[in-house]
Amino acid sequence: MPVKLTAPDPASLLPIAGVRLGITSAGIKKPGRRDITLIELAAGSRVAGVFTQNRFCAAPVTVCKQHLDQMVQRGGDIRALVINTGNANAGTGEEGLRRARQTCEAVARLMGCATEAVLPFSTGVILEPLPVDKILPVLPAAQADLAPDHWSDAAHAIMTTDIVAKGASRQAQVGGRTVTVTGIAKGSGMIHPNMATMLGYVATDAAIAPGLMQQLVKDVADVSFNCVTVDGDTSTNDSFILVATGQAGNNEIDDDASADYAALKAALSEVAIELAQAMARDGEGATKFITVAVEGGRDHAECKQIAYAIARSPLVKTAFFASDPNLGRILAAIGYAGVMDLDVDTLQVYLGDVLVAEKGGRAASYSEAQGAAVMHEAEITVRVVLNRGPVNATVWTCDFSYDYVKINAEYRT
Incomplete structure (x- = not known):
């Protein structure tokens, strides 16, 4: 079960002026499953994204990046996002690109916008053709469902192996105006974003x-989604999209050194960090949520x-699952991390508040009972x-349980 994680109250996910969401079922993997999400953006919305660095990136990632670049060059607006679950459209070659573009064309006709103003996203099984014969006929139903308060429905619709839907909202004062931030994400396994199978909006x-x-x-990505790992596998489909509709009434932020930029970045980061941590808490088969903080680098x-x-480290993660203070595994991971001039005699390792290692070995004050208490x-x-040095970094992860193997062994069945 997820570690201290529950789905957000739908009422807590605040509408964003200029954004409407519609959800429907195409039955891509399971009959009746709501697996198509359409997001409509008001004219004038600004959109940017970061994507997987995996060289085998999925067709929708390629098309999405192309469309973003084309609209930036034209000075045009992105008007819609279309997301399907159950099929990643990855490892599908030219035919995958054609089907991703075909989906964008169908959405563009419905929304009355250019094809390049539509961004496609997919998640699910790799190496299978995108079933456009199921997706295209239900797009009008998604359009008919568009509403500003469907964030919770969308959070559920984009899930794959997730157990809990992930969403969060914040409000902040920016330029004397109240601005709202709302986000959703999916991710539970194949999670090790290197952005530049998680999706975040x-x-x-x-x-x-x-x-x-x-x-x-x-x-925002660098302090959130790029700080989480479940299993060390960077997906073919990782995408994080940021939308700013400009309808809060604040003066346009045009200086990254301004207080307004800092306030907005803080609110966005809070939402993204909550979503990223939720992925680790909902890691496939997770029983422990683990924060790894490295200080003084x-x-x-x-x-x-x-x-x-x-x-x-699989050995570290399985030790956490067993509540076994086999802390030599942590020391070994530090040693093979690749920091070649690291002096292990000068560092300390803590498990919770317990000092477990210093001066190159076990701390004199440490007892196995102390470690076991923390590990439980x-x-x-x-x-x-x-x-x-003066620099710190934090990463969030989870343990490896028997269920991780079971979930992934049975993923396609």
């Missing part, structure tokens, strides 16, 4: 200059490198203090 009614959108989405890269070495908790923090 965050929208705000704030007004922000188009030239700052790409920087803003990257800034020379730079962010080495802190992240060590944090991910710990968080991705549902939420655990591992702290590595490098003592070689």
Whole structure:
């Protein structure tokens, strides 16, 4: 079961002026499953995204990036997003690209916009053709369902192996106006975003200059979705999209050094971090939510490198599942992380508040009973203090249980 995670109250997911969502069923993988989401954006909305670095990226990722680039060059608006679950449309070659574009063309006809103003997204089984024969006929039903308060329905519709729908909202004061941020995401397994199978959509009614959108989405991704791992597998379909409709009435933010930019980034980051942590809490078969904090590094890269070495280790993750304080596995992960000039004699390792290692070995004050007590908790923090600089980094992950193997062994059946 997910670790201290429940689906958000639908009423807590605040509407965003200029965004409407419609959901319907195409029965892509399961009959009656609501697996198509259509998101309509008001004219003038700004859109930016970051995507998987996987070289085998899915057809919708390729098409989405092309459409974003084309609309930026034209100075045009993205008017719709279309999302399907049950099929990733990845590893499908030219035919996959054709089917992704065919879906965009059908949505464009319905919405009365250019094909390039539609962004496609898919998640599900890889190496299977996208069933456009099921998707295209139900798009009018998705359009008919469009409403500003369907965020919760959309959060459920984009799920694959997720057990819990993921959504969050915040409000903040920006330029003397109340701006709203709402986001949804899916992800439970094949989670190790390297952005630049998770999907994340965050929208705000704030007004922000188009030239700052790409920087803003990257800034937010770097403190949220790029800090979570379930199993170390970067999906072919990872996408994080940021939408700003500009309908809150604030003066357009055009300076990334301004207080307004900082306030908006903070609100967006809070939502994205909550969604990212929810993925680890809902990791396939997860029983523990684990925070890995690396402190006192020379730079962010080495802190992240060590944090991910710990968080991705199957041996570390299975020890957490067993509540076994086999802490040599953590030390080994630190040692093989690739920071070649790391002096292990100067660092400390903590499990919760318990000092477990220092001066290159086991801390004199540490007892197995202390470690076992921490390992039995549902939420655990591992702290590595490098003592070689001023930089910190945090990564979130989960344990590996028997159910992780079972879920993934049976994924296509």
